[in-house]
Amino acid sequence: MNSFQLTSENEFETRFLGEKLSQQILEFNFGSPKIVFLTGELGTGKTTLTKGILKGMGYKGLVKSPTFNIVEIYEISDHSVFHFDFFRIVHSRELSEIGIQEYLTDKSGISIIEWPERASSILPKPDLKIHIGHSSDLNEDVRKFTINSDHDIGILLG
């Protein structure tokens, strides 16, 4: 398991980190689904990071919060990005109603999942786990990132 800690000074750095991560994510499991977990309290910037990831993958349109719809789908060349948010999920069986397995097993699919802990029993092991925390001194812009992966993501430190 590779584990890194990073600090982002503001929203722009968070997006930039997302852009850098996007290239790593694309290289995971060639020809198979790729899965990313995003955890952290409300307002830490999970959707902001996702905006960066999608931008890094070449998506140019608007990226909205998926909280209400549970999933927003973005088509980029060769891949479909499924941006999930399980914030509103109470029972993991609700996810079978929206056909979660179809998304997760899509070979060209990249699933970025916010609040995965709401449905951990039915989710596969992620390729990348990112936890975002508010800064300890309540600086409203600073965020702490903890990134875990079984893949080689060392290049991030470079």
Place this chain on the structure above:
Amino acid sequence: MRILGIETSCDETGVAIYDSDDNIILAEQLFTQASKHAQYGGVVPELASRDHIPKLLPLISMTLEEANLSPDEIDGIAYTSGPGLRGPLLTGAALARSLSIGWNKPCVGINHMEAHLLINLLEKPAPSFPFLTLLISGGHCLLIKASGIGEYEQLGQTRDDAVGEAFDKVARLLGLSYPGGPEVEKMAKEGDHLSYVLPRPMTKENHLDFSFSGLKTAVYYLVKSQKQKNQEFIQNICASFQNAVAETLINKCKRALSVHNLSRLVVGGGVAANQYLRDRLEVELKGIDLFFPKLERCTDNGAMVALTGFYRLKKSKSETSINIKPRWNLSEI
């Protein structure tokens, strides 16, 4: 014409029958109301929120019964094609299409956002075109110019969180229950809306887009920094938050009305049920004709689908396939 409308785009299961001769809804059912009825065996089964399959047929039977109509007396069927969740949309679409084959009636898929926008045509007086629409709900925050039926121009939208979502998340931060809108509104009534300074996101910018994510984060830090989270604190935060939301929405509506030279504003979506917001809009948009749907038609419902289906069927032929469009922008109609 009498149109049966079926709504299953997300959480709500709604069915209604619209009669175009009198421009009225003959009958309507939402699952939440229906669950008490005997059709479910007297006991309310624990049906998951987005499992529309077991809810739809009983709701349709109840709606027909309430309108005292047989399937023969229905002239067409409308369902929500999108935008929304793929699974729930497919359930409604497949059932609508099956009924259309079984009953030999025309069938059409409609756009959920257009349905929210047109619902006020049921009210008296109804707004005449052109008008500005502010659609505010758990999943949306949109400004749309409607020049006629099927003629829509999206002027602005949220770049991150929807308004209703901001209410829900602020409620969560304050330990209030879900859905957060009514809870925050209730608390805010007793609070001072000037007690905390919260951002009015993007109000200094000339475009008509919104952003509510930063407002949520600002509330997070207020809550974190407060040691005593007593009732008064919660009431004051709720009031300040509501004030910030109202001022942001009013700012953008004023700009849109003036730039596009419009004098009528239709407000729709679940957040349109917020009385504080209605009052503020009325006070601050003097000289503008304001239209709000009935409270029960602010949120997702079958009536808006039936009404919109009527206009669609008048214009186009019946569909022969099942059509769902999870991402369907209003300007692509």
